[in-house]
Amino acid sequence: MATTREWNVRIFIFEEEGTTTARAVLDTGESTITGRGVARCNPEDVDIPEIGDELAASRAMAELGRQLMRVADRDLQGVGAGPLPPRTQASFGWPDPNL
Known part of the structure; x- marks a missing residue:
C-alpha cells in the first residue's frame, strides 16, 4: 500500500554586523532535527546580504543532512543492520576518485 x-x-536566518547565521529545522511530525550554518562577509568584499543568506542556509541544510544520516545509521544498527564495509582502493592503476 502506497503512503x-x-x-x-523551516529555515531561520539572522544577520548581524557582517555575519549571517541560519538554522534549518526538520519536523517529521514525530521528531525534529536542527542544523546550523554561518557565513561571514570578508571585510574586503562587497556586502551582499543575499549571498550570506544562501551560504549560511546551505551550510545549515548540509549539517541537517549529516545529522539525519546519523539518525538513519543508528536506526539501521538498532534493527541489526551492520555498518557498511570499509571502502578499498585498487592495488594498481589510477585511484578511483569515488572511493
Missing part, C-alpha cells in the same frame, strides 16, 4: 508523508523544513 505519502510530508516533512517540513
